Amino acid sequence: MISLDVAATWTRILSVTSGACTAAGAPGPGTRIAGKAAVSWLEGPWLGVFDFAGLRRPEREVVETWLREHAEPLLMVRHLLLAKPLSGEIFLELTSQAQEAMPPGWRDGPRPILFLAPAGRTSRDRRAQYLDALARLRIPLVEGGSALWGVREFDVELLVAVAQLATPAGRAAFRSAIDPRQLHLFDQQLPAAEAALLDDLAGARDEEGTLALDVETVSSLNPGAHPLAVFAAVERAHNRRRGEKDRTQFAGRTIEARLAARGYPEPLRACTGEFAQRAPELLPAELQRVFEASELLSSR
Numbered sequence: 001m002i003s004l005d006v007a008a009t010w011t012r013i014l015s016v017t018s019g020a021c022t023a024a025g026a027p028g029p030g031t032r033i034a035g036k037a038a039v040s041w042l043e044g045p046w047l048g049v050f051d052f053a054g055l056r057r058p059e060r061e062v063v064e065t066w067l068r069e070h071a072e073p074l075l076m077v078r079h080l081l082l083a084k085p086l087s088g089e090i091f092l093e094l095t096s097q098a099q100e101a102m103p104p105g106w107r108d109g110p111r112p113i114l115f116l117a118p119a120g121r122t123s124r125d126r127r128a129q130y131l132d133a134l135a136r137l138r139i140p141l142v143e144g145g146s147a148l149w150g151v152r153e154f155d156v157e158l159l160v161a162v163a164q165l166a167t168p169a170g171r172a173a174f175r176s177a178i179d180p181r182q183l184h185l186f187d188q189q190l191p192a193a194e195a196a197l198l199d200d201l202a203g204a205r206d207e208e209g210t211l212a213l214d215v216e217t218v219s220s221l222n223p224g225a226h227p228l229a230v231f232a233a234v235e236r237a238h239n240r241r242r243g244e245k246d247r248t249q250f251a252g253r254t255i256e257a258r259l260a261a262r263g264y265p266e267p268l269r270a271c272t273g274e275f276a277q278r279a280p281e282l283l284p285a286e287l288q289r290v291f292e293a294s295e296l297l298s299s300r
Contacts, residue, residue: 001093001164001169001170002058004164004174008089009157010186012155013186013189013190016197017192021200022154022155022197022200023119023153023200024200024207025150025151025152026071026114026150026151026152026203027203027215028046028080028202028204029078029079029112029114029203030199030203030204031203031227033216033219033227033230034156034220034223038203038226040235041293045102045103045111046079046081046110046111046113047080047082047083047111047112047114048075048081048083048114049082049085049086049092049113049114049115049116049130050063050081050082050116051088051115051118052084052086052087053088054122055118063160063163064292065163066162066164066166067163070166071163072097075100075198078198078202078204080201081098081102081106082094082098083098084095088197089140092142092181096125100257107140108140110141110148111141111142111148113134113142114150114152114203115130115149115150116151116152116153116154117151117153118153118156118159119155120153127151130149147228147229147232150232151169153162154200158197162163165190166194170254189278195255210238211234211238214234214238215227215230217230218233218290218294218297220277221279221290222298225294225297230293230297232290232296233293233296237289237292237293238289240292241289268292269295271287271288275287275294
């Protein structure tokens with residue numbers, strides 16, 4: 001059993017049930033863009049891939065057991081079918097539950113892929129490995145669809161805590177360490193925190209920020225583009241404005257974007273008057289970013 005920081009974990013649980021998000025990054029199937037869930041752009045669930053390369057062995061064992069015995073069906077109803085968790089080499093293989101639950105013909109064509117990685121423990125090289133692995137795989141599930149992938153980073157400490165608290169022994173040990181006056185509140189809040197965590201993994205409770213707002217705008221201007229493709233273009237446009245150390249490499253999801261990431265700065269075109277007429281409500285800086293992202297999106 002992993003020793004939990006009771007005060008920090010209890011505080012985090014309360015913050016999550018009050019609205020704080022536990023995962024962020026690329027849209028998930030539950031993310032609402034332009035008024036509809038991202039899953040509706042392509043029929044059928046997405047492929048969810050947990051990357052445990054940054055987890056310690058005890059953490060990995062706790063979370064793997066939780067996923068297998070408890071959480072996987074709850075992610076299925078959130079439109080995520082799971083591959084077996086990654087720890088080293090990137091190889092996509094569906095879990096036995098996913099194989100039983102997948103719709104007929106689901107893996108006969110490319111599907112959106114969402115890598116779920118521990119925040120603060122994933123290196124740039126690891127993101128490069130995602131891209132290289134998807135480029136090498138020659139199976140219908142990913143072939144021709146490697147542009148439709150993204151990374152959501154999750155709060156690993158909270159995930160481990162929720163996984164451990166799902167066991168009777170872990171829950172009993174935690175309850176014995178908190179103020180008895182808060183036991184009733186704890187029993188109420190723990191299920192709510194778990195539900196929020198699962199929603200966040202699927203992208204249903206994304207926080208609004210500059211990048212998310214740009215994704216919404218670019219999507220509205222390009223209504224046929226898949227949310228992951230839109231996110232890749234927007235993230236790449238944002239990367240151009242970051243310093244070398246802050247830049248998210250390989251955000252563009254394609255070989256071309258990977259090469260461009262190594263050769264910044266990229267040549268930029270000023271926003272055209274014709275495009276400005278399509279989005280007159282945007283401020284100049286927003287308009288330029290959205291223009292660049294739309295240009296990247298249309299060049300694919």
